[in-house]
Amino acid sequence: MTKINENYLKLPGSYLFSETARRAEESAAAHPERKLIKLGIGDVTQPLAPAVISALHAAVDEMAAAETFQGYGPYEGYAFLRDLIAKYDYQDRGVNIQSDEIFVSDGAKSDCGNIGDIFGVDNIVAVCDPVYPVYVDTNAMAGRAGDCGEDGMWSKLIYMPCLKENGFVPQVPKQRADIIYLCFPNNPTGATATKEQLQKWVEYARSNDSIILYDSAYEAFISDPSIPKSIFEIPGARDCAIEFRSFSKTAGFTGLRCAYTVIPKTLKRGGVSLHDLWYRRQSTKYNGVPYVVQRGAAAVYSPEGR
Numbered sequence: 001m002t003k004i005n006e007n008y009l010k011l012p013g014s015y016l017f018s019e020t021a022r023r024a025e026e027s028a029a030a031h032p033e034r035k036l037i038k039l040g041i042g043d044v045t046q047p048l049a050p051a052v053i054s055a056l057h058a059a060v061d062e063m064a065a066a067e068t069f070q071g072y073g074p075y076e077g078y079a080f081l082r083d084l085i086a087k088y089d090y091q092d093r094g095v096n097i098q099s100d101e102i103f104v105s106d107g108a109k110s111d112c113g114n115i116g117d118i119f120g121v122d123n124i125v126a127v128c129d130p131v132y133p134v135y136v137d138t139n140a141m142a143g144r145a146g147d148c149g150e151d152g153m154w155s156k157l158i159y160m161p162c163l164k165e166n167g168f169v170p171q172v173p174k175q176r177a178d179i180i181y182l183c184f185p186n187n188p189t190g191a192t193a194t195k196e197q198l199q200k201w202v203e204y205a206r207s208n209d210s211i212i213l214y215d216s217a218y219e220a221f222i223s224d225p226s227i228p229k230s231i232f233e234i235p236g237a238r239d240c241a242i243e244f245r246s247f248s249k250t251a252g253f254t255g256l257r258c259a260y261t262v263i264p265k266t267l268k269r270g271g272v273s274l275h276d277l278w279y280r281r282q283s284t285k286y287n288g289v290p291y292v293v294q295r296g297a298a299a300v301y302s303p304e305g306r
């Protein structure tokens, strides 16, 4: 008999946000007179910027002509986009990230979930509490989270409380964690982390040989120049961190889908390059973001787009 992945049976009935959407709809139907304020999953509210729309139209026209048509693209994204990301999001801010360390993808959600493919099942995972549920559920699917208690907490995960008392930035745990998910600016609390706070995390990860999975999907909302937008602004992070970013919040791409993941070429565990493993994973399971969409993303970096 075909066996299923029984880890899925341990998951609560539905993904948190489908459940809150279902309950909101039910409540709205039952009480049409009530004004409903939804605090569940958000979405962008404005149309795409004109610079992006023009680039999309031009790229569609390219697809209509034999001389400019594009078929399968590079697994890791087109150089025209990766070069812009490296320059504007990193190098111009004094951060040493090269374009060949960037993997363009269809979403930070998929990357945050898929990255688990390159890590062993017996790693100890630490997450913030509260947390963007994707980190927890994807580790549960992989068998890394243990069992889910009645309180919704998983037996093998380390939960790091984010409370008013610690400014919603977790302390490094006393015990050892192999994989640590950090998200700043944070979903759901909105908290940001200072350089000093992130430095402690980098030191913890380096001394434990751990990996920080840093989700900075909301970096565009940082306006204070003293707050890091990237974990790679912290000395030593190239030896212990992977970063996820997205055009979803920065440029309203939630419906278009484009994001990227940064893995330094020098980042290794057990003597193995994590960059090479991720390339192997992506080139086997993924054929990349549509050319047209990547042209749209590139226009985000044009003067009008910015």
Ligand SMILES: Cc1ncc(COP(=O)(O)O)c(C=O)c1O
Binding pocket: 106, 107, 108, 109, 110, 132, 183, 187, 215, 217, 245, 246, 247, 248, 254, 258, 259
């Ligand atoms: C913390 C965080 N990371 C990633 C994502 C998803 O980004 P994307 O649209 O690129 O998949 C979200 C979306 O809500 C998010 O809140």
